[in-house]
Every structure is written in structure tokens, then in C-alpha cells.
Amino acid sequence: MSAIHDVRLSTEVRDALERGLPVVALESTIIAHGLPRPRNLEVAGELERLVRDGGAVPATIAVLDGVAHVGLDEKALDRVAFDEDLRKFGNRDLAVALGTGASGATTVSATASLAARAGIRVFATGGLGGVHRGWRFSQDESADLNVLSRTRITVVCAGVKSILDVPATLQRLETLNVGVAGYRTAVFPGFYLHSSGEPVDWTLDSPGQVAAVMRAQDVLGGPETALIVANPVPENEQLDPALHDRVLAGALEAAEREGVTGQAITPFLLDQLMRQTGGASLEANLAAVRGNVRLAAEIAVSWTTG
Numbered sequence: 203m204s205a206i207h208d209v210r211l212s213t214e215v216r217d218a219l220e221r222g223l224p225v226v227a228l229e230s231t232i233i234a235h236g237l238p239r240p241r242n243l244e245v246a247g248e249l250e251r252l253v254r255d256g257g258a259v260p261a262t263i264a265v266l267d268g269v270a271h272v273g274l275d276e277k278a279l280d281r282v283a284f285d286e287d288l289r290k291f292g293n294r295d296l297a298v299a300l301g302t303g304a305s306g307a308t309t310v311s312a313t314a315s316l317a318a319r320a321g322i323r324v325f326a327t328g329g330l331g332g333v334h335r336g337w338r339f340s341q342d343e344s345a346d347l348n349v350l351s352r353t354r355i356t357v358v359c360a361g362v363k364s365i366l367d368v369p370a371t372l373q374r375l376e377t378l379n380v381g382v383a384g385y386r387t388a389v390f391p392g393f394y395l396h397s398s399g400e401p402v403d404w405t406l407d408s409p410g411q412v413a414a415v416m417r418a419q420d421v422l423g424g425p426e427t428a429l430i431v432a433n434p435v436p437e438n439e440q441l442d443p444a445l446h447d448r449v450l451a452g453a454l455e456a457a458e459r460e461g462v463t464g465q466a467i468t469p470f471l472l473d474q475l476m477r478q479t480g481g482a483s484l485e486a487n488l489a490a491v492r493g494n495v496r497l498a499a500e501i502a503v504s505w506t507t508g
């Protein structure tokens with residue numbers, strides 16, 4: 203019986219949490235499956251530096267050889283970026299992975315639950331998963347939504363990926379009781395795009411205001427839901443909307459033609475967009491993630507010092 207069951211905090215993350223210092227969780231799927239090599243390793247390092255520059259401790263999360271790591275050292279980050287055998291783990295995969303000694307990058311759903319388990323309250327990513335176009339037939343809705351409906355964590359993101367059915371995703375978030383607020387905007391962001399065109403009910407204007415909402419969540423108690431802080435990519439760094447729409451239509455057709463489904467569809471579409479925009483979608487994606495990571499650090503600081 204050699205199965206390992208372990209959620210392991212790095213010394214730095216454990217120490218920060220014990221001392222009540224700000225910590226920001228980062229996911230690893232975007233590194234392993236969302237960005238091309240070797241740029242992905244650069245980005246992994248850059249995101250951690252941005253968290254530190256903002257006065258918080260980064261906790262990148264991944265599962266390596268059956269151990270769920272919260273906070274990765276340089277060697278582990280390198281493995282996440284370059285190990286081609288690394289799988290993609292949603293929350294439901296975690297127990298099987300830990301029980302069998304498997305390795306994989308964690309999606310928003312897996313990262314959010316491991317972060318919350320470790321006591322981390324703020325998490326930054328690019329764009330959430332959600333309801334896929336064609337959901338009527340595929341029933342494909344990311345497990346990100348389900349986990350956020352029962353995990354007390356604040357997720358800073360540029361909305362949901364624009365490859366999805368955005369209005370349907372917003373509707374599901376309402377049904378699932380997940381709080382959604384635009385950060386300094388009344389319009390839900392569109393991941394690669396500054397705006398998705400969909401309105402949001404709430405606008406928050408400062409990290410302090412976000413932290414106040416988080417404290418109110420705790421005062422009110424259950425259900426233990428997440429708070430989504432939707433932070434748009436700056437307009438001057440977004441992907442050209444006309445190019446986006448044109449290329450996305452082609453990518454969706456390619457996915458259909460090649461029969462791509464399940465976990466493979468999100469990485470497939472992101473990769474198609476990157477190729478068909480000559481890398482412009484990648485730059486917009488990175489601009490969005492950087493902004494989210496910076497804001498998450500500010501929120502984590504407000505949360506721990508307020």
C-alpha cells in the first residue's frame with residue numbers, strides 16, 4: 203500500500219498563511235495546456251513575480267506524482283511547463299490522481315478547491331470555464347462553475363473564455379448562486395476582448411471594496427460560494443473584436459470537423475485562435491492574466507490588512 207495522499211504546502215506558502223500574510227493562488231492548466239512552450243515557463247515565472255511585486259506570496263498549484271502541491275519550486279514549475287505527459291485535472295480528478303500517484307495541471311475547479319483547502323482566499327486566472335456553445339447537444343459545462351458554487355474563494359478573471367456561450371454561462375452562475383461583479387466596469391469582460399457585451403449587476407471599484415464584500419460573505423455564512431471579480435483586459439491590449447469573431451468561427455468549425463470534445467476542446471480552441479491570429483490572441487490573453495494577477499495581489503493585501 204504505497205498510495206500517497208497529500209496536500210503539500212511549500213514552506214513559504216505555509217509560513218505566509220500562518221502569519222496572516224497575503225497569498226494569491228495561481229492555476230497550472232494555463233501554463234501546461236493553455237500557452238505554447240517555452241513561453242509558458244517565462245509566463246509562469248512572470249506571474250509569480252507580479253504577485254510578489256504586489257506584496258503577496260504566489261502559490262501555483264499542481265499535482266505531481268500523487269502529491270497536490272500548493273506553491274511550486276523552480277524545478278516543479280519547470281516540470282509543469284515542459285512535461286508533455288502532464289494531464290489536465292478538474293476537481294473530480296484530484297482524488298483519483300492522489301490515490302494513484304498521477305501527475306497533472308489543475309484547472310480552475312481543481313485549483314480553487316485545493317487553494318480553499320489550504321486556506322487561501324484569493325485566486326487569479328485568465329478566463330473561467332463555463333457553458334460551451336452547443337451545450338444543448340454536448341451538455342458540456344465546465345466543472346469550474348459547480349466548484350465555484352460551493353467554494354469560498356475570490357477569483358479574479360477576465361470573465362469567461364470567449365469561446366463559450368457567455369450569456370448561458372452568466373445565467374448558470376446566477377442559478378448556482380455565484381456572486382459576479384465587474385471591476386470598474388458595468389459590462390462583463392470578454393476574456394480576449396475588453397467587453398463581452400453582456401451587462402453585470404454589480405461594479406466594484408477598489409481592492410478595499412472587494413475585501414469588504416468578502417468579509418460580508420463570511421458574516422452571512424453559507425452557502426459557501428465564490429466571488430467572481432471580472433476584470434477586463436485594457437481596451438488597447440485586447441484582441442481586435444472583428445478578427446476575434448472571424449477566427450473563432452473558423453476554430454469552432456475545425457473543432458467540429460475534427461471531432462474534438464471533452465477536456466480537449468478548450469486547449470484546442472485556444473491554440474487555434476493563437477495560430478489564426480498570428481499570436482495576437484496570446485498577447486491579449488497574457489495582458490488579461492497579468493492584470494488579473496496584479497489586482498489579485500492588491501485584493502489579497504486588502505483582505506489580510508483590512
Ligand code: PSU
Binds near residue numbers: 309332
Ligand atoms: N484561463 C486561461 N487559459 C486556460 C484556462 C484558463 O487564460 O487555459 C483553463 C483553466 O484552467 C480553466 C480551463 O479551468 O481552462 C477550463 O477547461 P474546461 O473548459 O475543460 O473545463
Ligand code: MN
Binds near residue numbers: 345
Ligand atoms: Mn468541459
